[in-house]
Amino acid sequence: MKIPESIRIGGVEYEIKYKDNLRDGNRLLYGQINYDDCVIYLSTTDGTGHQHMCITLLHEILHGIREHAGFEIEDEEKVVDILSKGLYQVLQDNGKRLFDIAERREDDATN
Numbered sequence: 001m002k003i004p005e006s007i008r009i010g011g012v013e014y015e016i017k018y019k020d021n022l023r024d025g026n027r028l029l030y031g032q033i034n035y036d037d038c039v040i041y042l043s044t045t046d047g048t049g050h051q052h053m054c055i056t057l058l059h060e061i062l063h064g065i066r067e068h069a070g071f072e073i074e075d076e077e078k079v080v081d082i083l084s085k086g087l088y089q090v091l092q093d094n095g096k097r098l099f100d101i102a103e104r105r106e107d108d109a110t111n
């Protein structure tokens with residue numbers, strides 16, 4: 001999985017930015033989604049392994065999907081956490097089966 005520069009959620013383009021010492025009060029955060037500014041922040045100081053950052057991005061995307069759908073989820077953090085980890089594993093292990101991501105052949109490049 002790649003971490004893009006921006007991602008569209010519910011028709012809104014969210015820029016992905018990197019930030020040191022991401023916190024919510026005293027609580028350490030690996031990522032944060034800001035619905036007003038349309039930004040997803042990823043921490044550059046905590047949980048910075050590539051896999052961890054991908055799971056954090058999926059986590060924030062799921063918050064975004066929930067927000068744009070306009071409903072509340074009981075135990076949202078827990079639900080989003082379970083789904084982001086599960087989704088990451090399924091997409092990583094089955095990406096080629098699910099998406100058309102075959103390498104383009106040279107002779108296809110002109111088409």
Ligand SMILES: [Zn+2]
Pocket residue numbers: 059063077080
């Ligand atoms: Zn969260």
